[in-house]
Amino acid sequence: MNQLHRRLKSPSFGGVWGGLFFLFIACKKEQAIDINIDVKYIAADSNFTVPAKVKFINNTSGAENFKWTFEGGEPSISTKKDPGTITFNTVGIHKVTLEASSQDDKKLQQWMVKIDSSVQVAFDTAIIGSDRFAPLKVKITNQTKGATSFNWVFNGATPSNAVVQQPDTITFTTAGNHNITLTASNGSGKFILTKTITVLPPLQTNFNIVNSFEDEDYEAPLTATLQNATVSGTNYTWSTTGGTIDNIKAINPIIYFPTEGTYNITLKASNGKETKEITKAITVKPNANLRLHRDIKLGIQAAHPTIGSFYSTKLRTIFKRGNNIDTAGKWIDIVFFGLNNTFSDNKFISPDSAAGYALGTIPMATKTKFINSQEICGCGVSFTATDFDNMVDDMPLRGLTINPTANGWKPFVKRTVPRIVLFQTADGRKGAIKIKDFVADGNNSYIIVDIKIQKGPL
Numbered sequence: 001m002n003q004l005h006r007r008l009k010s011p012s013f014g015g016v017w018g019g020l021f022f023l024f025i026a027c028k029k030e031q032a033i034d035i036n037i038d039v040k041y042i043a044a045d046s047n048f049t050v051p052a053k054v055k056f057i058n059n060t061s062g063a064e065n066f067k068w069t070f071e072g073g074e075p076s077i078s079t080k081k082d083p084g085t086i087t088f089n090t091v092g093i094h095k096v097t098l099e100a101s102s103q104d105d106k107k108l109q110q111w112m113v114k115i116d117s118s119v120q121v122a123f124d125t126a127i128i129g130s131d132r133f134a135p136l137k138v139k140i141t142n143q144t145k146g147a148t149s150f151n152w153v154f155n156g157a158t159p160s161n162a163v164v165q166q167p168d169t170i171t172f173t174t175a176g177n178h179n180i181t182l183t184a185s186n187g188s189g190k191f192i193l194t195k196t197i198t199v200l201p202p203l204q205t206n207f208n209i210v211n212s213f214e215d216e217d218y219e220a221p222l223t224a225t226l227q228n229a230t231v232s233g234t235n236y237t238w239s240t241t242g243g244t245i246d247n248i249k250a251i252n253p254i255i256y257f258p259t260e261g262t263y264n265i266t267l268k269a270s271n272g273k274e275t276k277e278i279t280k281a282i283t284v285k286p287n288a289n290l291r292l293h294r295d296i297k298l299g300i301q302a303a304h305p306t307i308g309s310f311y312s313t314k315l316r317t318i319f320k321r322g323n324n325i326d327t328a329g330k331w332i333d334i335v336f337f338g339l340n341n342t343f344s345d346n347k348f349i350s351p352d353s354a355a356g357y358a359l360g361t362i363p364m365a366t367k368t369k370f371i372n373s374q375e376i377c378g379c380g381v382s383f384t385a386t387d388f389d390n391m392v393d394d395m396p397l398r399g400l401t402i403n404p405t406a407n408g409w410k411p412f413v414k415r416t417v418p419r420i421v422l423f424q425t426a427d428g429r430k431g432a433i434k435i436k437d438f439v440a441d442g443n444n445s446y447i448i449v450d451i452k453i454q455k456g457p458l
Contacts, residue, residue, distance in 0.1 A: 032104035035062035039098060041113065044085050049118040049146075050189070052088045056096075063100035063107075071095040072115075088115045091189065119146040121184045121193040128169065133232045133271050134202040136172045140180070147184035147191070155179040156199075175201035204231040205269040205276040209255075214455075219285045222257045226265065233269035240265045260286045288393035289458060293451040300338030300346075301358060302443040309336045309359055310351070313431070313453050321360055329363035333425045334433070334451070341445035343414035343438045347372045348421055366426035369402050370409065374420065377408035385418045388434045394454045397430040414438045428457030 037060045044053035054073075058066070058081050068078040072094040073086040088094055096111045121144050128137040138157075142150070142165055152162040156178040157170040172178055181194040206229040215222045226238060228251045238248045238255075242263035246254045257263065261284055268277040293316060299307030308320035311334040319325055319332060329351075337357045339345035349357060352365040371377050381400055391397070402424035412419060421433040431453030439446050 033062045033102065035100050035102060035105045035107045036060065037063075037098060037100055037107055037109045039109070039111070041096075041111070047116075048114060049116045050089055050091055051118070052115045053085050054088060054113060055085045056083050058082050058098075060098075060100050062105065063102050065101045067099040067101075069095075069097040071097075088113070091115055091117045091191075117146075117189070117191050119184050119186050119189070119191040120144065121147070121182060121191045123180075123182055123193065123195070125180065125195060125197060129272065131234070131272060132198060132200045133273055134173050134175055134199050135273070136197070136199045137169050138172065138180075138197060139169050140167050142166050142182070144182065144184050147186050149185045149187075151183040151185075153179075153181045153183075155181075172197065172199045173202075175199050201232050203233060203269060203271050203274040203276050205233065205267055205278045206230055207265075207267050207278070207280070209265065209280065209282055217285070217288075217291070218283065220257060220260045220287045222284050224255050224257075224282075226253050226255055226267070228252050228267070230267070230269045232271055234271045235269070237268045238265070239268075257282075257284045260284045287455075289455050290391065290394045290397075291453055291455055293453070296449050296451060297446045298334075298336035298338075298449065299444065299446040300336075300341060300343075302341075303338075303446055304359055306444055307446050309338075310334070310354070310362065311336075311451075313425070313429075313451065326363050329365060332362055333366065333368045334423070335359065335362075335368075336447065338445065338447065339411075341440050341442055343440070343445070343447075345411045346413065346447070347409070347411040348423065348433065368426060369404055369424045371402060371404045371422040373408060373410050373412050374422070376410060378405055379403060379408050381422060383420050383422055383432055385420055385434060388420055388432050388450075388452060391432075391452055394430075394458065397432070397452075397454055398458055400430055402430060425453075429454040430457075 039060065040057045042055050044055045066079060066081050068083045070076050070086045072090050073088050092115060094113045094115060096113055099108045123143055124141040126139045128139055150163060150165050152167050154160055154170045156174055157172045159170065176199060178197050178199060179194050180197060181192065183190055183192050208227040208229055210225045210227045212223040228236065236249060236251060238245050238253055240255060240263055242261055243255050243257040262281055264279050264281050266277055266279040268275065293313065296311060297307055298311060299309050305321040308318040310319040310332045312328060312331040313333055314331045315328060332351050335349050335351050335354050337347055337349050348370040350367045351362045352367050355361040371379055374381060387396055400422060402422055417435065419435040424430045431451060434450045435447055436450060437448040439448065
């Protein structure tokens with residue numbers, strides 16, 4: 001020890017080594033201590049609902065000074081290390097800030113403390129019955145906790161409001177989305193909950209009579225669909241003063257009238273709350289057994305791809321080259337051949353000979369007989385444009401014998417307008433074509449015709 005003491009005092013030891021030794025001692029003494037913020041908070045009364053008492057536990061190390069800020073709290077500030085219990089009287093997110101410092105360091109940290117309502121607003125709605133049709137009755141069960149006063153608003157209902165804890169059953173009479181709003185209070189604040197009730201429209205009974213494709217003329221025999229247009233119906237019963245309904249309980253049944261007359265059709269609809277009925281009349285006309293096809297455009301040979309040269313009187317459809325006629329081919333009964341746009345050579349030909357006129361093959365083609373030129377046919381028939389215009393039923397056609405000679409098949413020219421071409425389909429229906437106009441438009445030239453044909457052979 002004396003030797004060490006002598007060395008500390010010796011000039012040689014008091015040089016560089018002595019200075020480093022004392023510098024080490026000084027640095028160690030002045031080394032800063034880091035601040036480590038460690039704070040926990042708990043609900044002093046077991047929950048975080050207003051008035052919420054929150055206890056803050058401060059285990060921060062390295063700090064000498066503390067500055068607390070409690071947003072919305074009581075007290076709102078504190079300089080104690082342990083601020084104790086803070087009371088929050090309002091609902092929401094409250095920011096708590098701690099600034100911890102020492103002589104050498106300063107740190108800041110924040111927490112977001114969520115305070116919930118002391119009033120737990122809740123209620124259930126129950127639809128009385130199995131549907132939502134107006135009038136709709138709703139039972140309300142209030143499950144709110146912690147409130148002392150209640151204010152109900154029932155949008156669109158009867159009653160429209162209430163200030164009791166448990167309201168009576170309410171009734172909605174109009175369709176739409178209706179809000180039920182509860183405002184509950186415990187004296188320190190108001191707490192609101194809204195629920196929406198969807199009400200379907202009340203029962204409105206209605207239907208339309210939609211004739212079949214074949215019976216758009218309202219002539220007997222007539223088949224139609226009873227198209228139900230009822231709103232908010234669940235059960236249906238149909239009846240009629242004539243005709244036959246295939247299923248009187250169906251939503252959209254089929255009705256059939258074999259003979260002419262005026263008939264009533266009644267629909268009775270219900271939905272478990274209401275029953276309403278509506279009656280509509282339909283007049284079925286006598287069967288003229290004649291169908292009119294008006295303003296049909298048929299193209300010349302060059303216009304077959306754009307306008308079409310094939311026609312089906314059953315389907316009431318024009319077909320062009322390129323159309324898929326694998327199924328419809330058997331219904332094509334009229335084929336027009338026009339050689340050119342000057343209409344120097346025109347005739348109607350049988351569907352089974354279309355391929356021979358470069359119009360393409362018709363699958364399942366049938367045979368139709370045509371008298372293109374009555375004036376040179378020598379067929380013993382005479383049917384004029386006036387006869388065509390005056391024809392209101394098929395009687396004028398019944399007596400015609402459509403048996404063309406070779407001359408009857410011959411083409412016609414544009415010279416005679418209007419021109420009447422007579423024909424008979426493979427299924428025996430007789431008809432007349434009235435050529436009203438020849439329209440020259442280059443390769444898109446065409447004729448315009450009206451057609452009257454029997455619905456069925458007699």
